[in-house]
Amino acid sequence: MYQPLADKIRPQTLDDVVGQTELLRPNGVLRRIVESGQIPNMIFYGPSGVGKTTVASIIAKQTERKLYRLNATTAAIADIRRIIDELDTFLAPNGALVYLDEIQYFNKKQQQSLLEFIEDGRMTLIASTTENPYFYVYNAVLSRCTVFEFKPVEPEEMRRAVSRAFSLALEGRTVTLDEGVVDAISTGCGGDVRKALNAVELLAASAAENGTIALDDALEVSQRSNMRYDRDGDSHYDILSALQKSVRGSDPDAALHYLARLLEAGDMISAARRMLVIASEDVGLAYPQAASIVKACIDSAFQLGMPEARIPLAQAIILMATAPKSNSAIRGIDAAMADVRHGNCGDIPANLKDCHYTGAKKLGRGLTYQFPHDFPGHWVEQQYLPDALMGHTYYEYGENKNEQAARAYWEKIKGR
Structure with a gap:
């Protein structure tokens, strides 16, 4: 039976997990909790492919609890009740650890129904979400859980997983890697280990015996994977916030970077709206002409369309980043x-x-x-x-x- 490479290489101990060093280092708070054996109800918050499911599985294994995996997109409270019914049987002698993926898809009533199951201690809940739990998880549940934020895996850490994956995927075969292949995948998948391992699996499967895995192929399979963007989620507001704060801080290079991320994601409208705000909120009366210049640049951008639109938008963002600043207008109103x-x-x-x-x-x-x-x-x-x-x-x-x-x-x- 086919088993994805990402499953074959899944870590079995906390030491094997790549990334999340703040949480899992020898004296990290999550590691200390796991080693104590006293597992509280928790919410793992972070993007896909950064180890949330893996860490939950390791916790269940180390604490000798049976792991039940549910996904909120398909699960119902009846599934939780069936798990509770098993607790009095030999199937879960040490209690149950329920891993509920994508908890944000449970509505308020479903989330509040979880309370009766987690408060008596027979069931430990580890919920995961890619959305900000302080926006999507209701307070009654949130107040009974400890939130841990999982972050995208840094390229230095990612190289460990990619190198190990190539060793396993190419075991027993004579295939060479072009220089830079491991680095291209490690930096090109946006901190998502699962994406990186899928890229390795694809490259290994397509490589001929005694052949070479080319750098261009590695770049192609990982292209655009580093773009984490959701117009309704945290990434959208985080990038807009970073754009405005970079302009406010008079850093044209950072401002151009965040503008580029919005444009590459195809969200010129959000960039334009935020730039109009910045012109009056942060440049303001120190250079009041900026408002009309930025408006003219934005009008030009929408008349031109991409890719030419990037030019007047860059002009506007550099103008504001290098202009004198005043927030007297917003403070006054x-x-x-x-x-x-x-x-x-x-x-x-x-x-x-x-x-x-x-x-x-x-x-x-x-x-x-x-x-x-x-x-x-x-x-x-x-x-x-x-x-x-x-x-x-x-x-x-x-x-x-x-x-x-x-x-x-x-x-x-x-x-x-």
Whole structure:
């Protein structure tokens, strides 16, 4: 019977697991928990192919518990109940360890139904998810579990698995590897061990006896595998967050990198929307022309389409990353909206109220309003904020050249 290479090479001990060194190193917290034998209910969170299922299997083996594997896309609470029924039989004398893959596919009622099974200690739950558990797992379950984050395997660690896989896949055969094949797979599969091992298996199966596994073939089978992207998941928001923070931090190289990841994933719309936000939120009044320039670049990009669209988008992102920065606009509006949300408003001064209707003067509307354009410097002192907010300051001038010039101008006009 055919057995995938990834299953043949699956680690049997924690020492054999590649990656996850923070969790599984000799003094790592997860290793200490496993070695204690006192296994709590846990949630393994991380991308596919990084060892979540493997570690759960090793935990079951080391603690001598029977492992039941369920997938939330097909399982139901009835499957959990059948497992509980077995606990009083000789089939699971030390209790059960239930590995529930993709728990995010259980709805709220199904997730909450798990509580009755995990609270009495007869069943230990290890749930796994590729989505952020703090968004997709309900609080009642989350509060009874310890969350461990599994991360993509670094290329240095991946090389161990790839080299071992080639040794096993090519055992007894005379096949040579071009220089760089192992490195190409180790770096080209985005930290996903399963993808890397599948690539090894494919290359080994297609290699002729006394032949060579070419570097170009290795690059082809692993191409684009390093792109972890889901428009509705963590990757989407993580990349957008990294893009904005790179621009805010004035690092054009990092900003271009994250823009490239979005474009390679075919998500130009999200990149464009976030760039429009950045122009006003992070560049802002330090270089207000950036908003119109970025808008023009984005319009050009959508008229051009890919691949040419990358050029005006790169122009816009570099412009913002190297421009002076100010967040005075967002700070000002957020402070004003906070007052409004808390009901700190007050009545609009009568001189500012609409007076373009019959009877407005009888109500005292606009009687004392002074038209600023009739005065020197187009300014006259009068009350604009409601009485309840007199003296409130929402906008603080930034330290950049533009805002300081505006500040100096108005201080001169207002005679301060």
